[in-house]
Amino acid sequence: MATKNMSESKAKISVRVQPNATRSEVVFINEALLAKVTAPPVKGKANKELIALLSQVLGVNKSALAIIKGHTSRNKVITIDGLEPEEVMKRLSSFSDDASR
Secondary structure: OOOOOOOOOEEEEEEEEEOOOOOOEEEEEOOEEEEEOOOOOOOOHHHHHHHHHHHHHHOOOHHHEEEEEOOOOOEEEEEEEOOOHHHHHHHHHHHHHHHOO
């Protein structure tokens, strides 16, 4: 059985990435998270921009984010250190609401 250290919060999110977009943004489509990045999917450029974008949106350091699944796929699983899952969704939805105004 895994134990959870209460001082270390870690959330996981699933993200669909769209490289070569006209602008970088995070949107929800049918309750799925879509991250549009301007970088091409070459030599990790899109992954690097995805981490920078999510860092800005979530208000965490880039070092708190890690791609744990999908390094070469459009569908990725990202871990966020220091935030609970509920807080991540709250920040993402408020950012998406602000961006749509």
